[in-house]
Amino acid sequence: MQVSQWSTSERRLREHWQHYWRTCQPLRGLLTFAYITGWRIKSEVQSLKWSEVNLGTGVVRLEPGVTKNGEPREFPITEQLRLVIETQAAKAERLLQERSIFAEHVFFWDDGRQIKNFRGSWLTACVKAGLAEQREVGKDAKGNAVFDWKATRIPHDFRRTAIRNLIRAHVDRDTAMKLVGQLTPSVFSRYNIVDTKDLEQAGQRLDEYLGTKRAKGRQRAGETRRFGVLDSRK
Numbered sequence: 001m002q003v004s005q006w007s008t009s010e011r012r013l014r015e016h017w018q019h020y021w022r023t024c025q026p027l028r029g030l031l032t033f034a035y036i037t038g039w040r041i042k043s044e045v046q047s048l049k050w051s052e053v054n055l056g057t058g059v060v061r062l063e064p065g066v067t068k069n070g071e072p073r074e075f076p077i078t079e080q081l082r083l084v085i086e087t088q089a090a091k092a093e094r095l096l097q098e099r100s101i102f103a104e105h106v107f108f109w110d111d112g113r114q115i116k117n118f119r120g121s122w123l124t125a126c127v128k129a130g131l132a133e134q135r136e137v138g139k140d141a142k143g144n145a146v147f148d149w150k151a152t153r154i155p156h157d158f159r160r161t162a163i164r165n166l167i168r169a170h171v172d173r174d175t176a177m178k179l180v181g182q183l184t185p186s187v188f189s190r191y192n193i194v195d196t197k198d199l200e201q202a203g204q205r206l207d208e209y210l211g212t213k214r215a216k217g218r219q220r221a222g223e224t225r226r227f228g229v230l231d232s233r234k
Contacts, residue, residue: 027118027125029084030107031158036084037075038162038180040068041155046115048106050092053077053085060085073181126151 034045037060044062053060058077067073077085085106092103092112101112108114126132127149134147159180166176 026109027115027121029088030115030118031155032084033081033107034155034158035161036078036081036165038159038166039073039075040159040181043068044181046105046107049104050089050106053106055082055085067181069181071181073178075179122155123149123151126153 030041030045033039033048034041037045039045039062044067047066048060048062052062055077060075060077060081062073064070064072075081088106088108092108095101095103095108095112099112103112105114123132131153132149132151135150136145137148138146140146163176163180163182166179167173171179
C-alpha cells in the first residue's frame with residue numbers, strides 16, 4: 001500500500017499504518033480497495049459482488065440504486081486494484097473447491113461470509129499499530145477508573161485519502177468527483193484537506209511560473225535571511 005500521497009499529519013503515522021497493514025490480514029483487501037477508490041465502505045465496498053467486477057473491461061461498476069446518491073458509478077481497475085481483486089478471486093476459488101462454499105461478495109471472511117461488521121478487528125489492529133488510545137469509560141464497584149481502547153483512526157479516513165490522491169495525481173475535479181461518488185463541489189472540497197506542504201508546493205509552482213525561482217545553490221532549503229523588522233513582530 002502506497003502512502004506517499006498522504007497529508008503531513010498522516011505521513012507522521014506512516015510507520016504505524018505499515019505495522020497496522022501487517023496485522024489486518026483478513027481486512028487487507030477490503031481496506032486497500034477503499035483506500036484506492038474512496039468508495040463508502042459499508043454501502044459500496046462491503047456489499048460489492050463479483051457480478052459488479054469485470055477484469056476483461058477493466059472496470060468495477062455499481063448499478064443505480066446501490067450507491068448513496070442513487071447514480072451508477074464506475075472505477076477503472078488500476079494495477080493495485082487488479083492485484084486485490086485477483087487475490088480475492090483466488091481465495092474464493094479455493095473456498096469453492098475445498099469446502100464447496102460460494103462467496104458471493106468480493107470481500108469475505110475465511111468461511112465465505114460477507115464482511116459486515118469488522119469493528120473489533122479494526123480496533124485490535126489499531127491497538128497493535130499504536131493508533132489507539134485508552135480512555136476512561138467509568139468506575140468499577142470499588143470506585144477505580146475503568147479504561148477501554150478507542151481507535152484514533154476510522155475506516156472513513158480512506159475516503160479523504162483517496163480524494164487527496166486523485167487530486168495530487170492531477171485528475172480533474174469533475175472526474176474525481178464521479179469516481180468517488182461526490183455530487184457537490186463543497187463536500188468534495190471538505191475532503192480534499194490542504195496542509196502546510198500543499199501550500200509550500202503551491203508557492204514553489206508560482207515561483208516557477210513567474211520565473212522568480214532562486215538559482216540552485218543560491219539559498220539552501222530551510223535557510224532564511226534575517227530581517228530586524230521581522231524579528232520585532234509580536
